[in-house]
Amino acid sequence: MSGRLRLCHRDDIAEGQARGFLPLPGARRKVIVVRRAGTLHAYMDACPHYAGGTPMAWREDAYLDGTGQHIACHAHGALFDIETGACLSGPCLGRKLTRVPLREEEDGGLSVPAQVAGRAGRED
Amino acid sequence: MNIVGPDHLVFGVEDLEGSKQYLEDFGLTPVQIDATGWCFEALDGTGVIIRHRDDPKLPPALPTRNMLRQQVYGVADATVLDQIEAEMSRDRRVTRLADGGLEFEDDLGFSLRFQVTIRRALDMPAEKINAPGAPAQRGPNELGVTDDMPALPRTLSHVVLFVPDIDKAVDFFVGRLGFVITDILQGAGPFLRPGGNDDHHTNFFIRTPAYMQGCEHLAFHMGGPTELMVAGDRFTRKGYQTFWGPGRHRFGSNWFWYFNSPLGVHFEYDADMDKHDDSWVAREAPNGPEASQMFLLQWREKWAPMGGPEGK
Numbered sequence: 001m002s003g004r005l006r007l008c009h010r011d012d013i014a015e016g017q018a019r020g021f022l023p024l025p026g027a028r029r030k031v032i033v034v035r036r037a038g039t040l041h042a043y044m045d046a047c048p049h050y051a052g053g054t055p056m057a058w059r060e061d062a063y064l065d066g067t068g069q070h071i072a073c074h075a076h077g078a079l080f081d082i083e084t085g086a087c088l089s090g091p092c093l094g095r096k097l098t099r100v101p102l103r104e105e106e107d108g109g110l111s112v113p114a115q116v117a118g119r120a121g122r123e124d
Numbered sequence: 125m126n127i128v129g130p131d132h133l134v135f136g137v138e139d140l141e142g143s144k145q146y147l148e149d150f151g152l153t154p155v156q157i158d159a160t161g162w163c164f165e166a167l168d169g170t171g172v173i174i175r176h177r178d179d180p181k182l183p184p185a186l187p188t189r190n191m192l193r194q195q196v197y198g199v200a201d202a203t204v205l206d207q208i209e210a211e212m213s214r215d216r217r218v219t220r221l222a223d224g225g226l227e228f229e230d231d232l233g234f235s236l237r238f239q240v241t242i243r244r245a246l247d248m249p250a251e252k253i254n255a256p257g258a259p260a261q262r263g264p265n266e267l268g269v270t271d272d273m274p275a276l277p278r279t280l281s282h283v284v285l286f287v288p289d290i291d292k293a294v295d296f297f298v299g300r301l302g303f304v305i306t307d308i309l310q311g312a313g314p315f316l317r318p319g320g321n322d323d324h325h326t327n328f329f330i331r332t333p334a335y336m337q338g339c340e341h342l343a344f345h346m347g348g349p350t351e352l353m354v355a356g357d358r359f360t361r362k363g364y365q366t367f368w369g370p371g372r373h374r375f376g377s378n379w380f381w382y383f384n385s386p387l388g389v390h391f392e393y394d395a396d397m398d399k400h401d402d403s404w405v406a407r408e409a410p411n412g413p414e415a416s417q418m419f420l421l422q423w424r425e426k427w428a429p430m431g432g433p434e435g436k
């Protein structure tokens with residue numbers, strides 16, 4: 001597991017659910033893990049509206065919009081496609097969430113590359 | 125024109141139950157106004173009104189996805205409503221409501237309502253501090269902090285709008301409603317206060333593209349910096365997400381702490397804002413990290429220096 005950080009177990013994310021995990025204590029940004037149609041996706045918890053990215057939930061793990069169909073930034077209501085991370089409406093139209101490569105280990109653990117912990121969020 | 129400031133902000137929300145929980149945890153008191161609407165009140169009765177976004181009782185939605193439906197402003201007395209009605213009737217439809225209030229749209233399509241203010245006069249002490257060289261504000265044995273100290277929003281302080289046309293917004297609020305510009309953040313926009321309120325700002329406009337039009341944030345005044353910190357700390361421990369702060373702004377000098385919300389706007393605790401009168405000359409500064417705050421801090425888990433070098 002060297003070079004990788006474990007976030008949770010795959011069973012911790014139910015279908016249609018999103019959760020946020022700090023990859024290391026004190027890391028600057030959480031990683032959002034969301035399960036949609038059986039597939040897991042991971043993004044930095046960093047809205048591309050402002051430089052550097054800002055956290056998007058309104059409460060712990062509250063990343064989806066009221067309908068559960070999109071990832072939402074609850075700062076100004078931007079909506080993002082769960083599968084691609086693309087902004088569909090709101091201030092950051094035309095931008096994307098930063099995708100994080102997620103690996104499923106043999107024991108079902110979900111991990112991300114260690115450098116994710118040092119990321120401010122958005123690199124573009 | 126003796127306009128006092130915002131009494132209520134009305135939102136049409138997607139997640140009604142989540143929003144109710146949020147507003148109560150923020151420190152506002154729920155008052156059910158009818159079968160489908162709730163007002164969440166600060167101590168003086170000002171606050172936020174929410175309904176589900178499909179509720180026909182709401183004013184129409186903005187063309188954007190922003191959930192703000194109406195700004196309700198309080199005025200000193202009924203003669204002010206007559207003045208506003210006379211002024212607005214020159215070029216738009218003004219509806220007189222059964223309770224004597226007025227409803228109309230501004231030049232950017234925001235729904236506004238004016239009423240004799242519902243603000244209850246507050247009679248509460250400000251946060252008290254002791255400092256060498258000055259008379260003590262807290263007497264002997266009077267404690268500055270206690271576990272059960274109240275830290276509740278006292279009154280609705282200000283509303284900040286994303287507007288596609290600053291000049292139109294300013295012409296309307298200053299030219300037609302008698303607001304005064306107190307300071308300007310170049311590249312963002314102006315801070316304003318109405319004739320009947322000496323707070324540095326009850327309104328702030330931020331220039332944005334048309335597809336963002338709506339409310340950016342709203343703020344409630346707390347009793348002082350300590351109350352703001354205690355309220356923000358308690359709110360954080362309930363699992364809510366900071367957007368910016370705590371810190372202290374330059375323009376207005378108010379302490380701030382902004383949180384994300386299910387209403388798609390930030391909710392801000394603020395404290396200790398400057399007061400101004402008509403002799404004040406507006407300052408201007410380019411918008412940016414320097415101009416927008418004196419200092420910025422970040423919440424962290426409680427910690428104390430203890431234990432030996434072996435840790436723990």
Ligand code: FES
Nearest residue numbers: 047049073075076
């Ligand atoms: S910070 Fe996310 S929409 Fe503005």
Ligand SMILES: [Fe+2]
Nearest residue numbers: 282341343392
């Ligand atoms: Fe503010």
